[in-house]
Amino acid sequence: MSTPAAPTPAPVSKGLEGVVAGTTAISEVDGQRCELIYQGYNIDELVTKASYEEASYLLFFGKLPTRSQLAEWTRQLDGGRTVDPHVLEILKQLPIHAPSMALLRTMVSVMGCDDPQAEDDALDSIRVKAIQMVAQTVTLVAAIGRLRENKPIIPPKPGLSHAANFLYMLHGEEPAPALAKALDAYFVLLADHGFNASTFTARTVTGTKSDYYSAITAAIGSLKGPLHGAANCKAMEMLEEIGMPDQVEPYVQRTLADHKRFMGFGHRVYKGADPRAKHLKAIAKSLGTTKETKWFVISERLQEAVWQAKQLYINVDFYSASLLHYLGIPTELFTAMFACARMAGWSAHILEQWADNRLIRPLSQYTGPRDLKLVPLSDRT
Numbered sequence: 001m002s003t004p005a006a007p008t009p010a011p012v013s014k015g016l017e018g019v020v021a022g023t024t025a026i027s028e029v030d031g032q033r034c035e036l037i038y039q040g041y042n043i044d045e046l047v048t049k050a051s052y053e054e055a056s057y058l059l060f061f062g063k064l065p066t067r068s069q070l071a072e073w074t075r076q077l078d079g080g081r082t083v084d085p086h087v088l089e090i091l092k093q094l095p096i097h098a099p100s101m102a103l104l105r106t107m108v109s110v111m112g113c114d115d116p117q118a119e120d121d122a123l124d125s126i127r128v129k130a131i132q133m134v135a136q137t138v139t140l141v142a143a144i145g146r147l148r149e150n151k152p153i154i155p156p157k158p159g160l161s162h163a164a165n166f167l168y169m170l171h172g173e174e175p176a177p178a179l180a181k182a183l184d185a186y187f188v189l190l191a192d193h194g195f196n197a198s199t200f201t202a203r204t205v206t207g208t209k210s211d212y213y214s215a216i217t218a219a220i221g222s223l224k225g226p227l228h229g230a231a232n233c234k235a236m237e238m239l240e241e242i243g244m245p246d247q248v249e250p251y252v253q254r255t256l257a258d259h260k261r262f263m264g265f266g267h268r269v270y271k272g273a274d275p276r277a278k279h280l281k282a283i284a285k286s287l288g289t290t291k292e293t294k295w296f297v298i299s300e301r302l303q304e305a306v307w308q309a310k311q312l313y314i315n316v317d318f319y320s321a322s323l324l325h326y327l328g329i330p331t332e333l334f335t336a337m338f339a340c341a342r343m344a345g346w347s348a349h350i351l352e353q354w355a356d357n358r359l360i361r362p363l364s365q366y367t368g369p370r371d372l373k374l375v376p377l378s379d380r381t
Contacts (some may be wrong), residue, residue: 029194056344080135112213130347142169192345198222235264236321264318280319287326
């Protein structure tokens with residue numbers, strides 16, 4: 001008998017580019033129109049008009065809350081923001097100058113070990129854990145920031161908004177309303193973004209019917225990468241390397257000559273401008289008028305110079321850098337701030353995946369050898 005012909009290999013889309021891996025009602029990233037939609041609302045309609053509390057409710061439940069629903073949701077977040085003292089004691093025992101995302105990843109895993117309901121896979125139980133994690137992530141990140149500076153941890157203050165509470169716990173004083181509003185808008189803009197790498201990671205782990213904490217831990221590990229969430233740190237490091245506005249052009253020419261990347265430019269999906277970037281730019285500009293203006297000036301000049309040289313659009317990371325810097329947030333916490341915002345989106349996707357689950361199992365195309373014959377160990381050289 002003749003050997004059957006090998007099947008024609010299916011086309012490979014490296015990095016799953018262009019592959020539709022599932023459906024979601026949570027958010028849409030429209031690369032052609034350069035639009036970001038949360039549950040039917042364009043991000044332009046939400047930012048500065050809806051708080052992070054409202055946006056997170058929208059992602060969880062598919063609709064904006066009524067006044068009474070928002071009050072109850074805010075009460076749940078306010079009541080869930082305190083982290084158990086013995087969990088914080090474990091944080092104090094870790095090497096505190098490790099990367100902040102590594103510390104956050106570890107602490108979420110610790111919280112999973114500490115939660116007696118961690119393995120309860122009822123949808124309502126997962127939702128309770130998710131609400132608590134959204135609430136407590138800001139507390140953990142602020143605690144990491146305080147410990148890195150050898151300062152005592154400050155507990156959350158009841159009655160402050162999600163964004164204002166973070167700034168209070170990090171700096172030790174209630175923020176000016178404009179600062180809290182700026183961080184709130186940042187949280188709204190980064191709350192979700194379709195099937196990005198970290199969200200897809202969370203859904204893949206959930207697809208195996210693993211627990212909520214495992215999915216979040218994996219998502220944090222994915223966000224930690226410099227091609228995903230850590231790009232905001234790299235963008236600030238780039239601004240600091242430039243140092244002064246008159247050094248923008250030499251930096252651009254040097255970077256072009258060395259064939260290196262400009263951090264905070266370009267996007268895998270958007271074919272034009274990232275719809276979040278214009279809002280972050282406006283917020284950074286407003287903060288720069290009351291603080292050290294040079295970071296915004298450097299950013300704006302760099303944006304113009306790179307456009308002239310390569311016609312590259314900025315992405316969400318570019319003006320996030322100067323915005324977070326103006327809020328007094330250390331650069332090493334920038335990616336963890338991304339996690340604070342994205343916790344609502346990750347959680348909503350975990351709940352959506354769990355409600356209609358199918359194991360995520362793509363195929364691969366084998367490129368190795370075939371039909372090898374085993375050589376006895378004594379004859380191998």
